Amino acid sequence: MILKRLSFLLLGLILFAGRAPLQAQSLKSPQQFLGYKLGDQFTPHAQIVRYVEYLAGQAPNRLKLQTYGHTYEGRPLLLATISSEANVNRLEAIRTDNLKRIGLMPGQAGASGTQPAIVWLSYNVHGNESVSSESVLQVLYDLVTAQDANIARWLQNTVVLIDPCVNPDGRDRYATWHNQVANQMPNASPLAREHQEPWPGGRPNHYLFDLNRDWAWQTQKESQQRIVVYNQWMPQVHADFHEMGVESPYYFSPAAKPFHENVTPWQRQFQQIIGENNRKYFDKNNWLYFTRETFDLLYPSYGDTWPTFNGAIAMTYEQGGSGRAGRAIVTSNGDTLTLAQRIAHHYAASLATIEAASDRKEQVLQEYQKYYQQARTNPAGPYKTYLLKTKNQPGKVNQLTRYLDRQQIKYTYASKNSSDFGFDYTTGKSGPVKIEPNDLVISAYQPKSTLIKVLFEPVTKLEDSLTYDITSWAIPYAYGLPAYSLKGRVTNVTDKPAATATKAMATAGNERPYAYLARYNSLTDLQFLSALLTHNIKVRVTEKAFEADGQQYTPGTLIITRTGNERLGPKLDALVKAQADSFGVQVVPTQTGFVTSGVDFGSSSVRSVRKPKVGLLAGEGISPYGFGEAWHFFEQQIHYPVSVIETVNFNRLPWQQLDVLVLPDGNYQTIFDEKGLNQLKDWIRNGGKVIALEGAVAHLAGKRDFALIKKKVEDTINFKKDPYKALKIYGEAERSALSELVQGGIYRVTVDNTHPLAFGFNSTYFSLIQEVGNYQFMQNGWNVGVLKKDIYATGFAGIKARKRLQDSFVFGTQEMGRGQVVYLTNNPLFRAFWHSGKLLFGNALFMVGQ
Numbered sequence: 001m002i003l004k005r006l007s008f009l010l011l012g013l014i015l016f017a018g019r020a021p022l023q024a025q026s027l028k029s030p031q032q033f034l035g036y037k038l039g040d041q042f043t044p045h046a047q048i049v050r051y052v053e054y055l056a057g058q059a060p061n062r063l064k065l066q067t068y069g070h071t072y073e074g075r076p077l078l079l080a081t082i083s084s085e086a087n088v089n090r091l092e093a094i095r096t097d098n099l100k101r102i103g104l105m106p107g108q109a110g111a112s113g114t115q116p117a118i119v120w121l122s123y124n125v126h127g128n129e130s131v132s133s134e135s136v137l138q139v140l141y142d143l144v145t146a147q148d149a150n151i152a153r154w155l156q157n158t159v160v161l162i163d164p165c166v167n168p169d170g171r172d173r174y175a176t177w178h179n180q181v182a183n184q185m186p187n188a189s190p191l192a193r194e195h196q197e198p199w200p201g202g203r204p205n206h207y208l209f210d211l212n213r214d215w216a217w218q219t220q221k222e223s224q225q226r227i228v229v230y231n232q233w234m235p236q237v238h239a240d241f242h243e244m245g246v247e248s249p250y251y252f253s254p255a256a257k258p259f260h261e262n263v264t265p266w267q268r269q270f271q272q273i274i275g276e277n278n279r280k281y282f283d284k285n286n287w288l289y290f291t292r293e294t295f296d297l298l299y300p301s302y303g304d305t306w307p308t309f310n311g312a313i314a315m316t317y318e319q320g321g322s323g324r325a326g327r328a329i330v331t332s333n334g335d336t337l338t339l340a341q342r343i344a345h346h347y348a349a350s351l352a353t354i355e356a357a358s359d360r361k362e363q364v365l366q367e368y369q370k371y372y373q374q375a376r377t378n379p380a381g382p383y384k385t386y387l388l389k390t391k392n393q394p395g396k397v398n399q400l401t402r403y404l405d406r407q408q409i410k411y412t413y414a415s416k417n418s419s420d421f422g423f424d425y426t427t428g429k430s431g432p433v434k435i436e437p438n439d440l441v442i443s444a445y446q447p448k449s450t451l452i453k454v455l456f457e458p459v460t461k462l463e464d465s466l467t468y469d470i471t472s473w474a475i476p477y478a479y480g481l482p483a484y485s486l487k488g489r490v491t492n493v494t495d496k497p498a499a500t501a502t503k504a505m506a507t508a509g510n511e512r513p514y515a516y517l518a519r520y521n522s523l524t525d526l527q528f529l530s531a532l533l534t535h536n537i538k539v540r541v542t543e544k545a546f547e548a549d550g551q552q553y554t555p556g557t558l559i560i561t562r563t564g565n566e567r568l569g570p571k572l573d574a575l576v577k578a579q580a581d582s583f584g585v586q587v588v589p590t591q592t593g594f595v596t597s598g599v600d601f602g603s604s605s606v607r608s609v610r611k612p613k614v615g616l617l618a619g620e621g622i623s624p625y626g627f628g629e630a631w632h633f634f635e636q637q638i639h640y641p642v643s644v645i646e647t648v649n650f651n652r653l654p655w656q657q658l659d660v661l662v663l664p665d666g667n668y669q670t671i672f673d674e675k676g677l678n679q680l681k682d683w684i685r686n687g688g689k690v691i692a693l694e695g696a697v698a699h700l701a702g703k704r705d706f707a708l709i710k711k712k713v714e715d716t717i718n719f720k721k722d723p724y725k726a727l728k729i730y731g732e733a734e735r736s737a738l739s740e741l742v743q744g745g746i747y748r749v750t751v752d753n754t755h756p757l758a759f760g761f762n763s764t765y766f767s768l769i770q771e772v773g774n775y776q777f778m779q780n781g782w783n784v785g786v787l788k789k790d791i792y793a794t795g796f797a798g799i800k801a802r803k804r805l806q807d808s809f810v811f812g813t814q815e816m817g818r819g820q821v822v823y824l825t826n827n828p829l830f831r832a833f834w835h836s837g838k839l840l841f842g843n844a845l846f847m848v849g850q
């Protein structure tokens with residue numbers, strides 16, 4: 001198929017006529033700078049950076065450029081601030097006045113009449129939705145030159161912050177690949193190689209995380225650095241530029257239902273206003289578009305919802321295209337969609353957004369201020385305080401407070417005993433609540449109150465259950481901390497927790513103890529264990545509870561004895577202390593292995609934790625996200641060495657070099673055949689350990705020698721008995737399919753915490769579950785985590801799905817010869833934000849089979 005080459009007619013010329021020549025002659029357009037027309041090829045990230053730097057260098061009085069961070073692969077992350085010369089001259093005052101008005105900075109703001117609205121535009125969060133960072137080059141040029149009188153006026157009313165590429169690693173993965181394989185003359189046939197992006201695709205970042213699911217959790221370096229500058233600016237308007245499949249035209253707000261109930265009337269109204277403003281330009285050019293479908297405002301971790309819960313009006317814009325589209329592609333209706341057209345559409349939406357904010361500047365600013373006023377004085381929702389128990393949970397509390405700090409959520413600690421009435425997250429019931437000193441107290445009366453409510457709400461109200469993503473996420477469940485939401489305010493608080501028992505390590509006479517003890521119940525403790533192992537320190541773990549020096553220790557407690565670590569000599573103490581300090585873990589020295597009650601340290605119930613050599617499968621057939629979550633876990637969370645192995649090499653794995661093999665989610669039909677499966681089983685029988693997740697579990701279940709089997713699906717409809725059951729309504733197809741679905745709900749998993757897979761857990765684990773209960777209890781294995789009857793905590797699950805989840809297997813292990821199979825039917829590393837799940841995975845890795 002030969003492309004009919006469309007010359008790229010710059011949209012600005014169509015839409016915004018009547019330019020007045022200003023400083024433009026001296027500034028190179030993107031085409032002049034790059035040497036090709038936008039749309040003719042994909043621009044590498046380094047060139048995007050060079051062009052923005054060039055504009056900043058040439059027009060410093062209109063564009064200020066900041067490098068706010070770097071990606072995992074070392075590419076710079078940029079923020080360009082563009083406004084009128086007068087505004088650029090007082091940028092810092094504009095920024096700080098904005099923060100003062102909403103209570104995020106102390107002090108009195110200047111006169112409000114001169115305050116411009118702050119508009120933030122984010123491009124290319126999904127790397128292979130690569131049109132964004134092409135169109136932004138034209139947007140930047142036209143804003144900086146401001147030849148159009150309209151643009152000049154908008155820039156008096158607004159400060160425009162532009163992140164030209166949110167995900168440079170993903171973008172370059174796509175752009176580099178495309179530029180390498182594409183024909184000189186674009187081939188628009190969907191069959192051509194330039195439309196078949198290889199594994200893992202350019203959408204996610206380096207660790208294959210979807211950065212548009214990470215705004216609220218901020219587990220990725222890119223998000224963490226971006227949130228710092230976002231909080232420094234706090235824009236009133238945020239637009240996030242995407243692409244969808246090639247068959248769809250263009251999507252702009254208003255967004256689809258469900259809206260989260262805390263999206264305010266003004267935010268809803270402005271969604272409409274923005275839609276109307278976009279419509280003008282799209283109608284004028286006869287471009288197709290749709291609104292109010294597919295892209296909802298519920299899950300709080302998107303580039304539209306997270307800013308929304310921070311008071312902004314925030315939109316997703318979607319152009320038809322993505323990684324399949326290349327520079328030109330023939331769609332099913334025979335039209336050719338070109339990169340140049342895609343650029344024009346995002347360009348139009350970018351300018352229309354700035355225009356809408358400029359036109360209603362006063363109201364945009366007033367409503368924003370009102371939002372924060374309301375947050376501080378009359379917060380949304382029935383609960384006014386969130387209370388978390390901290391006793392014996394320093395690791396979890398440490399992780400949580402670091403998270404709250406990043407979100408600029410303020411917290412204090414209870415200083416006195418008192419009581420209130422509220423909701424208990426563990427039991428799911430409301431009743432009296434005891435408040436004790438050192439409980440973590442998060443008051444709803446603060447600027448980020450709506451965000452707090454959304455992140456902590458026990459139940460998310462759905463006005464419609466058709467949503468794009470998970471439907472529950474409550475932070476107390478994610479961190480595995482006992483928590484309550486209270487109707488009242490807690491007044492007896494202090495900024496710092498009362499000093500806990502002084503570190504026993506410093507006590508005289510304990511310089512060379514018999515052993516060190518460390519409690520184990522959080523990701524932090526897991527990080528500590530991983531650090532000890534990588535420093536070749538021998539660590540033991542108790543399978544049974546014991547009491548020593550008047551303290552109770554649960555199964556999973558780490559014991560570092562001098563015995564076994566002789567070769568370190570006196571260096572052992574300094575090494576243990578250094579690692580404990582760096583993770584904030586408290587280690588307790590003891591002078592004897594003879595415990596008050598329970599098992600002594602020489603008991604056979606106290607096992608050595610071996611330092612396993614770990615392989616992790618990646619490549620064709622494996623879910624990029626599933627692999628990436630495990631990869632990120634090893635490298636960035638527990639800092640433990642891992643060998644990533646390509647699936648094409650499965651049949652010639654160096655089995656003898658591996659102790660553990662992690663099989664992430666994927667389609668294993670294509671990865672190993674009968675011969676491969678037999679190799680795997682032989683290796684397990686010889687002492688290997690497989691950790692199978694999701695799709696890998698599904699592949700092993702029911703196979704010979706594997707103890708896990710699927711549940712039988714009962715034939716629920718008897719057509720013979722009732723032929724009318726066959727009459728379905730076409731228009732309700734999507735809705736009736738919902739009864740079969742679980743959309744990321746939180747469920748109460750009953751846990752056998754005497755098993756090493758559940759060390760550090762209580763008898764209940766709250767799991768984020770996305771799969772319908774597919775498995776029976778195992779007859780020849782350990783059913784460590786199961787769903788029984790009263791299982792539902794929160795989130796959406798259809799009627800049929802809920803029934804099926806009852807009496808089903810969630811995680812457990814099977815012994816096979818001298819080895820182990822660990823089945824994790826739901827991914828405990830999902831998006832790296834379910835912190836309690838990380839301990840479960842860590843147990844599978846270090847504790848099971850010792």
Ligand SMILES: [Zn+2]
Nearest residue numbers: 126129242243
């Ligand atoms: Zn996208």
